[in-house]
Amino acid sequence: MKTNTASNITWHDGSVTRDERQQLLNQKGVTVWMTGLSASGKSTIACILEQMLLHKKKHAYRLDGDNVRFGLNKDAKLLQEKQGYEEATAKRFGLGFSADDRMENIRRIGEVAKLFTDAGVIAITSFISPYRRDRDAVRKSLAAGEFVEVYVNVSLATAEQRDPKGLYKKARAGQLKGFTGIDDPYEEPLNAEIVIDTETASPEQAAEQILAYLEKGGYLTV
């Protein structure tokens, strides 16, 4: 179907392409996937990276616990309270912290990051995402070069010492079950594109390291 409107423009039968969106934004869509222990500094680094990208007039968007766990990946309780789901339905679709639920949590986040990537946006995710299998599934769902895994490496000792939300303390006291690093495993990435050594790099230096990778990789132009 080709038609002419009053403005004399021809509209074609099909979608705007990803390439057209990337041209508009002068950047390439990509998923920057940050992984690491709680208190490793993922969110702080992600926030600074986002600001640095904005300063370069690049369109980035962060997916994190705040906008995902209270939105797309609500738990059963929130699905009942906020959506009015019946208890059984809420239990079926709600996400907790079992291995299955963590897998589905990461899958959904990966699918959303993929949509943002397709939209031409630089999607920055900051989730512990402790299981290699789940991260690799997201990588596999994206094209080569579209998944940039950033391992925010911190020792458990340092993370536990920081413990800004007192979560490690609670986990050690047995008040939090299945806490990554304490009684649930964290599986280090084997082939992360970027490894941040948080024992030596400040959050600003870490963000600059990622930014340099994106610049060098040609993501910030078309």
Added chain:
Amino acid sequence: MKTNTASNITWHDGSVTRDERQQLLNQKGVTVWMTGLSASGKSTIACILEQMLLHKKKHAYRLDGDNVRFGLNKDAKLLQEKQGYEEATAKRFGLGFSADDRMENIRRIGEVAKLFTDAGVIAITSFISPYRRDRDAVRKSLAAGEFVEVYVNVSLATAEQRDPKGLYKKARAGQLKGFTGIDDPYEEPLNAEIVIDTETASPEQAAEQILAYLEKGGYLTV
């Protein structure tokens, strides 16, 4: 936390705001929610609207069956085949076409549209979304003015006559169960921001009608 980097810029402790993203894009984030029977023309109108917006250098992104049903909202079969989910897990999280599944389908799409809206993007969704309650839940989750409901109104007779994919024929023959308009209800919007009369408006005219609404409503500038 405020720090100075080599480039002498101060990074603050916090997120890039939605306002900053909107300034960058020179537009306001919004969800344009198209609803209507199968074969009403939702997707065609959405595609043309997307092109018109691109022509005005606006960043829009379409969510539709193609990128959602095969991604975020995979059914149990795809979760097993593509994600390697165990059967029970796949059945739990996979989405079919029961009322519960349709509700969760629309909820997830709404959550994603909300994220795109927060990102400053013009999110265009084209799903039958037959139940008023489900659409209204999405409306409620967004701020005033952020949800623009577009009722693509077509008579069942016309939709059935078009039947580009032969779905109505199959539904009439009993080969498709729970098909909207045949053996599952379509609940018309009561207060849609825009009503498209597809008996009189061409897809281009319909897209122009929506575009005019967005322009008049101030969505295409900051």
